[in-house]
Amino acid sequence: ETGVTQTPRHLVMGMTNKKSLKCEQHLGHNAMYWYKQSAKKPLELMFVYSLEERVENNSVPSRFSPECPNSSHLFLHLHTLQPEDSALYLCASSWGTGELFFGEGSRLTVL
Amino acid sequence: GESVGLHLPTLSVQEGDNSIINCAYSNSASDYFIWYKQESGKGPQFIIDIRSNMDKRQGQRVTVLLNKTVKHLSLQIAATQPGDSAVYFCAENLGDNFNKFYFGSGTKLNVKP
Numbered sequence: 084e085t086g087v088t089q090t091p092r093h094l095v096m097g098m099t100n101k102k103s104l105k106c107e108q109h110l111g112h113n114a115m116y117w118y119k120q121s122a123k124k125p126l127e128l129m130f131v132y133s134l135e136e137r138v139e140n141n142s143v144p145s146r147f148s149p150e151c152p153n154s155s156h157l158f159l160h161l162h163t164l165q166p167e168d169s170a171l172y173l174c175a176s177s178w179g180t181g182e183l184f185f186g187e188g189s190r191l192t193v194l
Numbered sequence: 195g196e197s198v199g200l201h202l203p204t205l206s207v208q209e210g211d212n213s214i215i216n217c218a219y220s221n222s223a224s225d226y227f228i229w230y231k232q233e234s235g236k237g238p239q240f241i242i243d244i245r246s247n248m249d250k251r252q253g254q255r256v257t258v259l260l261n262k263t264v265k266h267l268s269l270q271i272a273a274t275q276p277g278d279s280a281v282y283f284c285a286e287n288l289g290d291n292f293n294k295f296y297f298g299s300g301t302k303l304n305v306k307p
Contacts, residue, residue, distance in 0.1 A: 087237075114293060126238075126283070126297040139294060173237055180293045182228055183285075185237035 086110045089174050089186035096164065097194050104159040104189045106174030113178060115157040117149060120171040120188070132157060164193045206304040213271040215301045217284035222265060224286040228295070229258060229269045233280045241269070241282075271303075279305045 087108045096102050108115060117129040131139035132151040146168075148160040157174055169192045175183040207213045219227070225246040230238035244251045244258045244267075251258050257270040267284050281302050285295040 089237075125299045126285075128294055128296075131294065133293075175237075177293055180226070180287070182240050182243055183238075183293075183295060184240070185230075187235075187237045 086184050087174055087176055087186035089172075089189050091189060092187065093190045093192075095192045095194065096161070098164060098166070100164075101160070101162040103161065104172055104174075104191075106157040106159075106186055108155055108157075108174075108176040108184070110176055110184060111178070112176035112184070113154055114176060115151060115154070116175040116177070116183065117157065117159050118173040118175060118185075120173055122170075126173065130159075161191070164191075166193050169193045203299070204302045204304065206306060207274050209274060209276060209305055209307050211274055213269075213274045213278070213303060213305075215269045215271075215282050215303065217267040217269075217298050219265050219267060219284070219286045221286065221288065221296075222262070223288055226287040227258070227260060227267050228285045228287075229256075229267075230283045230285060230297075231278075231280045232283065232300070238283060274303075274305050276305050276307060279303055 090105045114133045116131050119127045119129055128141050129143045130149040135151050135154055146163050150158040171188045171190050173188045174186045177183050228243040229241040231241050232238045242253045242256050242258050244260050249260050255272045259268045271278055281300040283297050283300045285297045287295050
């Protein structure tokens with residue numbers, strides 16, 4: 084079983100849809116992250132959760148809503164997205180201030 | 195935000211040669227750096243890291259050099275193999291409690307057989 088698992092791997096949604104991305108880590112880490120990866124842009128940090136408490140928002144639009152019910156699970160709820168939100172959304176986890184372990188990503192396309 | 199940049203967007207090398215990928219960072223307070231490798235369709239994978247109290251660290255076929263004077267980081271890959279073809283990112287961390295890594299835009303490494 085891989086360390087960080089993301090589902091779905093691919094998602095196509097309309098601008099009026101509501102969907103969620105799921106991330107699960109099996110590494111016993113205490114922090115989880117959402118990053119956005121767009122073409123020709125650096126990875127952008129969206130959210131950081133430490134011990135299930137959000138500690139970083141990074142000015143992300145409210146149409147992205149994270150949820151961290153426990154230290155192993157992280158969700159990104161999506162609603163009324165825009166075409167420019169199409170990107171690869173990467174989940175990562177870490178133990179404290181150590182290295183990030185990434186999942187394979189969820190490729191999102193907004194029509 | 196922080197600025198982490200890569201000098202070359204694409205690097206082509208012959209199989210068996212050594213590769214050097216460079217990275218400039220802007221925040222002199224950054225104290226932890228990581229190189230990640232990302233293959234097509236996959237998430238970034240940890241290669242090697244280095245803390246600011248070191249200037250060199252070696253792994254298996256990889257070496258990271260840190261020059262704090264000019265805020266420069268490099269990744270050296272020895273005897274480059276086709277499996278090394280990927281995009282390489284450097285990331286810097288201020289070392290605060292929130293573990294925020296700032297990533298560069300990446301260098302694509304093409305290994306020619």
